[in-house]
Amino acid sequence: MKNWLYQVFIHQTTKECYQGSLSYMTQGSHLLDVGIGNGLMLETFGPLIKSKGLKITGIDIDAGYLKHCKELIRKHQLEDYIDVCQGSAESYTSGQQGCFDFVLFSMSFMVLRDPRSVLDRARSWLKPGGEIVFVQALFKRRSRLVDLIKPKLKYLTTVDFGRATYEKDFFDLLSENGLTVREDRVLKGEWLNSQCRMIVASFRDTPLPSASPRDRGPSAIKVRSAREGLCPVAIKAVSQQATPPSGLRR
Numbered sequence: 478m479k480n481w482l483y484q485v486f487i488h489q490t491t492k493e494c495y496q497g498s499l500s501y502m503t504q505g506s507h508l509l510d511v512g513i514g515n516g517l518m519l520e521t522f523g524p525l526i527k528s529k530g531l532k533i534t535g536i537d538i539d540a541g542y543l544k545h546c547k548e549l550i551r552k553h554q555l556e557d558y559i560d561v562c563q564g565s566a567e568s569y570t571s572g573q574q575g576c577f578d579f580v581l582f583s584m585s586f587m588v589l590r591d592p593r594s595v596l597d598r599a600r601s602w603l604k605p606g607g608e609i610v611f612v613q614a615l616f617k618r619r620s621r622l623v624d625l626i627k628p629k630l631k632y633l634t635t636v637d638f639g640r641a642t643y644e645k646d647f648f649d650l651l652s653e654n655g656l657t658v659r660e661d662r663v664l665k666g667e668w669l670n671s672q673c674r675m676i677v678a679s680f681r682d683t684p685l686p687s688a689s690p691r692d693r694g695p696s697a698i699k700v701r702s703a704r705e706g707l708c709p710v711a712i713k714a715v716s717q718q719a720t721p722p723s724g725l726r727r
């Protein structure tokens with residue numbers, strides 16, 4: 478029942494989130510999917526995961542979702558590509574220090590109890606030059622209604638959508654934790670004054686462009702809409718960051 482409701486309420490959004498994030502991942506990368514959920518995205522992206530040779534470690538606190546996820550892994554013969562385990566982001570330790578090219582939070586960052594401490598932990602999960610990919614709804618303007626409704630959606634849908642995340646708070650949090658935004662893309666348009674965005678960030682003090690999982694050359698932040706046009710709102714959000722302009726270049 479819970480998986481069915483999940484399918485009804487967020488299957489389409491899940492597809493769009495993983496379309497954006499998995500396309501961003503480079504060939505052969507190893508990623509930690511924090512809050513992988515019931516793995517519905519595997520129905521669509523199994524072939525992409527195989528063709529890119531991605532290695533995915535998924536963690537989630539919900540045993541029911543993970544059971545469903547494991548069934549889909551078997552159904553799509555993805556055992557060589559995906560491994561899942563039950564656990565929380567707040568306590569997860571990778572067996573090996575710094576073994577992931579990417580840490581992905583697809584609609585899971587805003588449900589974490591203590592996002593700041595998780596960002597701190599993520600540093601040790603990443604290889605040097607690794608990147609954190611956030612996919613989530615960002616709200617532009619504060620709204621009491623949104624603050625009230627969003628956390629309560631779980632009682633209606635069983636899916637925890639967490640609290641509303643405001644653009645400025647989010648970018649401030651990244652900056653305070655030593656992260657620099659590398660890419661900011663709008664994946665989906667407006668809903669109640671929010672946009673579903675993919676934001677890629679890396680730790681400012683991590684070494685060397687050459688150690689990065691992808692070689693994007695001298696890069697300023699790229700801010701693009703779903704149609705690859707420039708997105709003025711997102712540009713504004715990025716320009717509000719505390720990170721100095723020199724921090725945008727590798």
Ligand SMILES: C[S@@+](CC[C@H](N)C(=O)[O-])C[C@H]1O[C@@H](n2cnc3c(N)ncnc32)[C@H](O)[C@@H]1O
Pocket residue numbers: 487491494511512513514515536537538539542564565566567582583584585588589590636637638
């Ligand atoms: C909205 S769902 C997103 C699932 C999937 N990533 C997607 O995009 O469809 C959020 C997921 O995060 C998981 N989650 C919540 N708190 C967590 C935590 N502290 N550590 C790991 N996973 C968590 C939930 O169980 C749920 O599966």
